[in-house]
Amino acid sequence: MAPAWLSVPHGALSLDRAPSIHFRPDQPASRGVPAVLRRPGTVAVSVAALRRPLVATVAAATNTAAAASVEERERTFIEEMRAVAMRLHSRDQSKYGEKEAPMEPPVAKWRPTVEGYLRFLVDSKLVFETLEAIVDSAAIPWYAEFRSTGLERSEPLKKDLEWFRQQGHKIPEPCAPGITYASLLEELSVKEPYAFVCHFYNVYFAHSAGGRIIGKEVAEKIHLQKELEFYEWEGDLSQLQQNIRGKLNQVASGWSRAEKDRCLDEMEKAFACSIDLRRHMF
Incomplete structure (x- = not known):
């Protein structure tokens, strides 16, 4: 003693x-x-x-x-998602890019038309409506965490398409890329929720980041004399993005490593589906 x-x-x-x-x-x-x-x-x-x-x-x-461990764990999954997304860019698109060639041509080489742009907007509206309906119904309980993020785009797109109609343009029906993607989202949301979240992340964050730049350049190319509501958000966009990052981190904190990897593995598919929608413009 x-x-x-x-x-x-x-x-x-x-x-x-x-x-x-x-x-x-x-x-x-x-x-x-x-x-x-x-x-x-x-x-x-x-x-x-x-x-x-x-x-x-x-x-x-x-x-x-x-405390640091909790913070690191919450921060890391979103960083993982972003890192995987960055690697899918070509080396001239991002310093983190690993693709030898871009998955789509540079926007500077696009030759968009008003008709093609309208097809893109119509298909995008269908995709956003599908995402919003899935989280509203919340077949998987934690989908409810993704309701009313402020990043929803179906209503702004509805107003934009009505404006085009009033200008005398014929609004097309959804095309194969939009219909196919919407069906995939519905299927994944039930059978593979972790893969679904990857698409949710990519659609919302790609549009609120690079999508805004693409929208501006395309508008200039087709001489559009209007700022579409598709590219305008109520409130501070950076704060809206941060809020949804927090929700994604919170939900993913309860996932296993295998479940997180399933989400990350879906990133290239999410990229390809989004590019199919933009193909209307190039």
């Missing part, structure tokens, strides 16, 4: 020499340990007192590490 007290010189604790032990004569032998270990010119210091700062430091470090 360790002694209850340690003797240390004034101003410093010395552990290089064993202190002298003095038993009090009247101390019962059954206690087995001295009450005080002391040398002349020393100060009695409690082991408990010595341990308190160390315990407090360790506890603080443990709490900080635990």
